[in-house]
Each structure stands twice: as structure tokens, then as C-alpha cells.
Amino acid sequence: MTMSRETPINLVLAALLFAMPFAALALDEPFYVTLATHMAVLALAAVGLNLALGLGGLVSFGHAAFFGLGGYAAGILSTHVLNMQPLLTWPLEIGASDQMPVIWLVAIAVSGLVALAIGAISLRTSGVYFIMITLAFAQMIYYFAISWPAYGGEDGLSIATRGAFPGVNTAVPLTFFLVCYAVLVAVLVLFALVRDSRFGAALQASRQNETRLAAVGIGPFPVRLAAFVLSAMITALAGALYADLNRFASPSMLSWQMSGELIVLIILGGTGRLFGPVAGAMLFVLIESVLGGLTERWQFFLGLILLGVVLFARGGLIGLVAGKPRHG
Amino acid sequence: MSSALFIEQMLNGLQFGVMLFLMAAGLTLIFGVMGLINLAHGSFYMVGAFACAAVAAATGSFWLGLAASLAAAAAAGAIVELLVVRRLYDRDHLDQVLATFALILIFSEGTRWLFGSFPLYLDIPPVLAGAVDLPGGARYQLYRLAIIAVGVAVAAGLYLLISKTRLGMQIRAGQSDREMIGALGVDIRTLYTIVFALGAALAGLAGALVGALQSVQVGMGEPVLILAFVVIVIGGIGSIKGALVGAILVGLVDTLGRFLLPKAFALAMGASQGATVGAALASMLIYIVMALILAFRPQGLFAANT
Numbered sequence: 001m002t003m004s005r006e007t008p009i010n011l012v013l014a015a016l017l018f019a020m021p022f023a024a025l026a027l028d029e030p031f032y033v034t035l036a037t038h039m040a041v042l043a044l045a046a047v048g049l050n051l052a053l054g055l056g057g058l059v060s061f062g063h064a065a066f067f068g069l070g071g072y073a074a075g076i077l078s079t080h081v082l083n084m085q086p087l088l089t090w091p092l093e094i095g096a097s098d099q100m101p102v103i104w105l106v107a108i109a110v111s112g113l114v115a116l117a118i119g120a121i122s123l124r125t126s127g128v129y130f131i132m133i134t135l136a137f138a139q140m141i142y143y144f145a146i147s148w149p150a151y152g153g154e155d156g157l158s159i160a161t162r163g164a165f166p167g168v169n170t171a172v173p174l175t176f177f178l179v180c181y182a183v184l185v186a187v188l189v190l191f192a193l194v195r196d197s198r199f200g201a202a203l204q205a206s207r208q209n210e211t212r213l214a215a216v217g218i219g220p221f222p223v224r225l226a227a228f229v230l231s232a233m234i235t236a237l238a239g240a241l242y243a244d245l246n247r248f249a250s251p252s253m254l255s256w257q258m259s260g261e262l263i264v265l266i267i268l269g270g271t272g273r274l275f276g277p278v279a280g281a282m283l284f285v286l287i288e289s290v291l292g293g294l295t296e297r298w299q300f301f302l303g304l305i306l307l308g309v310v311l312f313a314r315g316g317l318i319g320l321v322a323g324k325p326r327h328g
Numbered sequence: 329m330s331s332a333l334f335i336e337q338m339l340n341g342l343q344f345g346v347m348l349f350l351m352a353a354g355l356t357l358i359f360g361v362m363g364l365i366n367l368a369h370g371s372f373y374m375v376g377a378f379a380c381a382a383v384a385a386a387t388g389s390f391w392l393g394l395a396a397s398l399a400a401a402a403a404a405g406a407i408v409e410l411l412v413v414r415r416l417y418d419r420d421h422l423d424q425v426l427a428t429f430a431l432i433l434i435f436s437e438g439t440r441w442l443f444g445s446f447p448l449y450l451d452i453p454p455v456l457a458g459a460v461d462l463p464g465g466a467r468y469q470l471y472r473l474a475i476i477a478v479g480v481a482v483a484a485g486l487y488l489l490i491s492k493t494r495l496g497m498q499i500r501a502g503q504s505d506r507e508m509i510g511a512l513g514v515d516i517r518t519l520y521t522i523v524f525a526l527g528a529a530l531a532g533l534a535g536a537l538v539g540a541l542q543s544v545q546v547g548m549g550e551p552v553l554i555l556a557f558v559v560i561v562i563g564g565i566g567s568i569k570g571a572l573v574g575a576i577l578v579g580l581v582d583t584l585g586r587f588l589l590p591k592a593f594a595l596a597m598g599a600s601q602g603a604t605v606g607a608a609l610a611s612m613l614i615y616i617v618m619a620l621i622l623a624f625r626p627q628g629l630f631a632a633n634t
Contacts, residue, residue, distance in 0.1 A: 059422050121619050124626045128365045128421055128565060132557040133622065139554055140615035147608045256554060260367075260429045267426050297441055303433030310427040311415055
């Protein structure tokens with residue numbers, strides 16, 4: 001499974017995204033540093049979904065749940081640090097932390113557990129049922145978040161100071177971008193490793209032909225569940241970074257529109273491709289900011305563009321440039 | 329708690345369920361016949377509500393507005409089917425989700441373009457204003473009772489349409505074997521357009537009816553759409569009977585849950601904390617019910633042949 005035609009494109013995309021904040025600073029346009037960070041974090045969230053959706057064919061319409069859980073993990077930890085309250089008092093006292101690695105671990109652990117429960121029920125179904133059930137579970141968490149007043153309810157949670165990272169100052173936009181970029185690259189490497197592993201082969205086989213996979217002695221359910229959980233963890237990590245980027249954990253991170261947006265990112269870039277989500281996120285944020293600057297009605301035109309991509313440009317951006325995908 | 333209050337909440341749940349049925353019936357029909365997952369169904373609900381509010385405001389007649397809502401939603405459905413949805417039938421669900429998601433953006437922003445960002449208001453028609461006395465000392469809004477009646481009439485009408493008419497026979501045949509009915513000379517493309525427009529008209533009717541109870545605004549369709557998804561997942565996708573049972577179940581569980589759970593938890597945990605916990609739990613209740621049903625019956629209560 002070589003990626004020869006895609007590799008140069010991937011390298012160009014990675015270089016472009018990396019160069020963007022430096023170019024922005026050189027041109028004295030610091031806003032574009034934030035825009036690049038936005039791209040990197042959304043790309044990370046979509047890489048997570050791409051693991052389930054692209055490799056496993058699991059069309060989860062509820063990944064906003066994990067994105068939001070990650071965001072709320074950052075928000076809740078930060079609130080506790082600010083108010084100097086312990087996170088838990090029972091069964092043992094655990095203090096909160098404003099260290100990003102701790103926040104990330106909490107986000108990953110919590111979303112992993114939730115994904116295990118949601119996946120265990122949802123993966124008993126398939127096709128359109130799976131789409132709707134994942135959507136419904138995400139709505140359940142959304143409604144819980146807005147009706148539970150302890151952590152902001154409908155108003156969301158502001159984050160007074162961005163999480164800290166050992167040895168660097170994350171309040172500097174460029175530094176924070178580099179942290180996000182490094183996480184994105186690490187997760188892309190992880191994605192490539194998973195895809196080319198035995199587990200990845202089983203996962204892709206479960207998408208292509210479930211019966212054959214079962215015939216060689218591998219049950220599809222545990223493979224899918226593991227992929228779903230891993231996918232949720234990555235998206236939650238992105239959510240924690242997103243909340244830190246905006247210094248705000250918003251219930252809209254949990255909304256169904258967010259789930260739709262994550263799917264959009266993947267399809268814009270190219271489903272199942274390593275850098276599909278990166279291309280999609282860069283394009284999406286670019287469209288949003290260019291159209292948003294031109295017209296208040298930018299969502300109308302975004303809709304038309306998306307419709308055009310689905311109807312006429314199957315394979316997304318990378319598909320247009322690199323040609324047809326590998327088989328399957 | 330008085331029995332009158334309880335009866336009122338039961339009726340509210342029933343009215344909510346009936347409204348969900350109007351949405352879910354179209355969704356489940358479209359999925360059953362064409363195999364299409366249509367996220368833009370909530371947009372037809374919104375189109376119906378806006379058409380009704382605009383025409384009622386211009387002419388002063390709610391009934392003309394209601395007719396306009398049916399016509400506008402059916403027309404929007406037919407146009408969308410001819411221009412976009414027709415190309416999606418042989419695509420996978422992912423493409424359908426994305427294309428209809430794009431349609432939501434277009435419809436929502438387009439409606440905002442036409443009508444502005446402020447909500448419109450629609451008055452209850454004078455004939456149906458006021459309340460009626462029910463046995464047991466309860467008084468209930470006549471308009472809500474009328475919505476329940478409309479829902480029952482639509483359910484009966486759909487039953488007759490599907491089981492007794494030629495069109496219904498073609499719809500049933502389309503559900504069980506699409507290629508065969510094409511081979512038998514039925515114009516399948518026209519059939520699809522009719523089914524899609526019919527589903528859209530039902531959604532538009534629901535939007536117009538509910539528009540008189542709430543404000544008419546952009547984005548009103550999607551929360552209802554997601555509940556309608558829950559309904560058809562519970563009922564079994566493709567089954568009208570399942571949609572009816574699921575809709576009434578979801579309507580009653582949601583309404584009674586929001587009414588009873590805060591009270592129950594307030595008794596157990598003290599007034600303020602109990603009410604908070606109860607309210608939070610009530611907002612999740614239908615999803616919990618859905619998860620429980622699916623854990624035992626992954627294909628829903630009345631699975632059709634999908």
C-alpha cells in the first residue's frame with residue numbers, strides 16, 4: 001500500500017500549514033496565526049473521526065460529543081484551578097491541574113469511557129441506524145450540558161488562562177500553534193501506523209467485507225469498537241485544544257452542527273486519506289474566512305460549494321489532485 | 329398534584345407526539361421507499377411555518393396560510409428532489425448526509441435572506457382560540473386538541489393511502505423491490521418525486537401547526553428533525569406504524585418526564601437540587617429510552633424490510 005501519488009501533496013500541505021503563522025507574523029498579520037491554529041485543531045478533530053469514518057466506514061454523526069467532552073475537560077479543570085477547588089473529594093481527593101498534558105489525559109480518558117458505552121450500543125446497529133443513533137447520543141450529552149447549571153449550562157465555561165505546557169509559554173499565539181501542530185503531526189503518524197498495522201487491516205476489511213473478515217476468524221465488533229474509542233479519544237484531544245484556543249468551552253462544541261462540520265472536513269479533503277482532514281480543515285477555514293469577509297450570507301454559499309463537492313467532485317480535494325484513491 | 333394537571337400534561341405529550349409523527353412519517357417513508365437519509369427534512373418544516381406565517385400575515389387568514397404551507401413545502405420538496413436528491417439515491421449514506429447537510433445551510437441562510445433574522449409570529453385562528461372543559465375538571469386549549477385531531481386524521485389518511493390506493497400499492501412495492509416495479513412499467517422517477525413531495529408537505533404541515541404555538545424562526549426545524557430521527561429509530565426505519573407508535577411514545581415520555589422527574593427528585597433530594605437533577609435527567613430521558621430499546625431490539629420496534 002504505497003502512497004506515492006499522495007505523499008508529495010501531503011508534504012506540501014504540512015509545509016503550508018507550518019509556514020502560515022510565520023508568514024503571518026512576517027507580514028504583521030497576527031490574526032492569521034490564530035486562523036492557522038484553528039486549522040490545525042479542526043484537522044486534528046477530523047483525523048480522529050477519519051479513523052472511524054474513513055478506515056472503518058463508521059459514519060458517526062455524533063463526534064461533537066467527544067469534541068465537546070474534550071473542551072469541557074479543559075474548561076472544568078481550568079475552573080477548578082481558578083477557584084482552587086479539588087476536582088474530586090470522594091473516594092479520594094484529586095486536585096485539578098492547569099497543565100495541558102494532564103488536561104489531555106483527562107479528556108482522553110473521559111471520552112474513551114463515554115465512547116466505549118456509546119459504541120457498545122451503537123455498533124450493534126449499522127448503516128443509517130448507526131448514523132442516527134450516534135447523533136442521538138451526542139444530542140443527549142448536549143442537552144445534559146445545557147441543562148446542568150454547575151458548569152455554565154447554556155452559557156458555556158470561560159477559561160481564564162490557557163492551559164500551561166512545561167517549558168513554553170502557551171499564551172504566545174505562535175507557541176500555542178506549535179504545540180497544536182506538534183500534536184497534529186504526532187497523531188497523523190499514529191494514524192498512519194494504525195492504518196498499516198494488522199488492526200488497521202482488519203478495520204478496513206470490516207468496512208469492505210464483514211463476512212470475509214468473520215470467515216478468517218476476526219469478529220468485526222471488537223475491531224470497530226476499538227477504532228470508535230480511539231477515534232473519540234483523538235477528537236476529544238482536539239476539543240481540549242479548541243477550548244484552550246478560544247479560552248471558552250461552549251455547548252456549541254457539542255451541537256449536531258459540529259458533528260456535521262467534522263464530516264464535512266473529511267469529505268472536503270478526501271475520505272480515508274491520511275491528509276484528507278488536514279486538506280479539508282485548511283480549505284474549510286479558508287472558505288469560512290474568505291466568504292465570511294465577503295458576505296454575511298456565507299453559509300448559503302458554503303452549502304452550494306458542499307453540494308457541488310458531493311455531486312461532482314467525489315474524492316475531495318486530495319482526490320482532485322492525486323486522482324482516484326487506492327482500491328476500496 | 330391534581331389529576332387535571334396530569335391530564336393536561338398527558339394531552340401535551342400526545343400533541344407533541346402527533347407533531348413528531350407528521351415529521352417522522354415523511355422521513356420514514358422517504359427512507360423506506362428511496363433508501364435516502366434526509367437531513368433537510370427539518371427545512372421543509374421551517375418552510376411550512378414561514379409560508380403559513382407570511383401568507384397569514386398578508387391575507388389575515390390562518391387557513392390560507394395553512395394551504396400555502398402545504399403547497400410551499402410540497403413544492404420545495406419536489407424541486408429539491410428533481411435538482412439534488414435524485415442524484416443521491418445510488419450514493420452511500422455518507423454522501424446523502426453531506427448533501428442534505430448542505431441543503432440545510434442553503435435553506436436556513438436563504439430563509440434568513442428572505443425574511444430577516446427576527447422571528448415571525450402566527451396567531452391561533454379565532455375559531456380554535458380558547459379552551460374546552462374536559463371530564464375531571466381539566467381545561468385544555470382547543471387549538472392543541474385540533475392538532476391531535478389533525479394528526480389522527482393524517483395517520484388514518486396515510487393508512488388508507490398506503491393500503492387501499494394504487495399509489496400506496498406502488499409505494500409498498502417500491503419498499504420491497506425497487507427494480508421489479510420499474511420493470512413492471514411503473515414510472516419510478518415520478519413515484520419518487522411524489523413520495524418526496526408528500527413527505528415534505530407533511531413536514532410543512534407540522535411546521536405551520538406548531539408555528540402558531542411557538543415563534544417561527546430559522547433553525548426551528550433541526551431540533552424536531554433530530555427527535556424525528558429518534559422516533560423512527562425506535563419505531564423501525566421504514567415503518568409508518570413504527571413511526572406512529574414511536575412518536576406517541578417519545579412525545580409522552582419527554583413531556584411527562586419533564587413534568588414528573590423534577591418533582592420526584594425534589595421529593596427525594598430536596599427542592600432546589602432535586603429540581604436541577606430531575607430537569608437535567610428529563611432532558612436526556614428519551615435518548616435513554618432509545619438506548620434501552622435498541623439494546624434489546626437493534627432494528628427498532630416494528631422493523632420494516634430494510
